[in-house]
Amino acid sequence: MSEDLVEYGRKQSRRISILTILQYTILISVVLYFGKTLFIPLSISMLISFILFPICKWLEKKGMNRSVAIAIALSLLTLFLSLIVVLFLWQISSFTSEWQDVKIKLIQAVNQLSLYITEQFNFNAEQQKSWMKNIADNSGGNILPFLSSTAYSLSVTFVLVILIPVFSALILYYRNLFVRVLHEIFPNEKIESIRDILNETVHSYYNFIKGMLLVYLIVGTLNSIGLLLLGIPHAILFGFIASVLTFIPYVGIMVASLLPISVAWITYNSIWYPIGVIVIFAFVQYLEANIIFPFAVSSRLNINTLVTLIVIFIGGILWGAAGMILFIPFVGILKMIADRTESLKTLAILLGTNNEPYKKKK
Helix, strand or coil: CCCHHHHHHHHHHHHHHHHHHHHHHHHHHHHHHHHHHHHHHHHHHHHHHHHHHHHHHHHHHHCCHHCCCCCHHHHHHHHHHHHHHHHHHHHHHHCCCCHHHHHHHHHHHHHHHHHHHHHHHHHCHHHHHHHHHHHHHHHHHHHHHHHHHHHHHHHHHHHHHHHHHHHHHHHHHCHHHHHHHHHHHHHHHHHHHHHHHHHHHHHHHHHHHHHHHHHHHHHHHHHHHHHHHHCCCCHHHHHHHHHHHCCCCCCHHHHHHHHHHHHHHHHHCHHHHHHHHHHHHHHHHHHHHHHHHHHHHHHHHHCHHHHHHHHHHHHHHHHHHHHHHHHHHHHHHHHHHCCCCCHEEEEEHHCCCCCCHHHHHH
């Protein structure tokens, strides 16, 4: 009788634990979804501050004031990003210089398509013009809402561009204050573990960024080589634009492929070159999803590929494109906490990369 009561108590305790986990999961998801306007810029700022922390720490050890060290670190990051933007603008300017030739070929292609529609479907040029005019007239009412939403998005982006570096600088400046708060919250016997988690969190973010940069570099290089072999103009520009958009799984590469597909079709007047572009991007996307990304990112954070893909999907639902990137290091931090917490060992196993067969305990 007593054994039955003990077993019943264990089952009830397990049910309560599962119910508690579900409640916390739902609560956190709701808070993250409705608070994304605040949490996304804060998360990006935290990510930047963790990346710059080793540089700031090194500069401070050399005797620099903390404020000066933060300013130098942010300036170096701004310079690096500016160089990338300049390279993209240089590639785009070389593309726009040939836009007149592309425009002529595009007009010829449209005329050929119009002639084909007329011959095959008995839909003459006047009917086609009338149909296009109706579409333009019907879409006119959507222009004002589109312009207003675009203006709002641009204003929000402008504010974030200013606020995110400020948040990052303040997080770096007041980092000792945050550590003191953690010391006050947790008992003394946990302080060493908390310090280890903080140090590994910084390294986790740093490794994540290095992994993502490596992914973009490899994917951009493979895309560019493939397009160069096909003879597509501005292959490097198209290759690296597609590389940057790979953070949106599958959809990003599809959007990025539209322009090189169009240029290939207009340049060579053959369907085989656009098909070649599709094959190259599809093959590189397959390599990125199954080999490059797991090797460069998941392995650095000690998270298995299945969990990584699920986290990307959940991040996209809650925070959109930003969540697809930001949620991955969050899970890396959760994995580190789970590794050091006895009650979360099961979660650590689930998130980890150890895929060896289960061995019964002796």
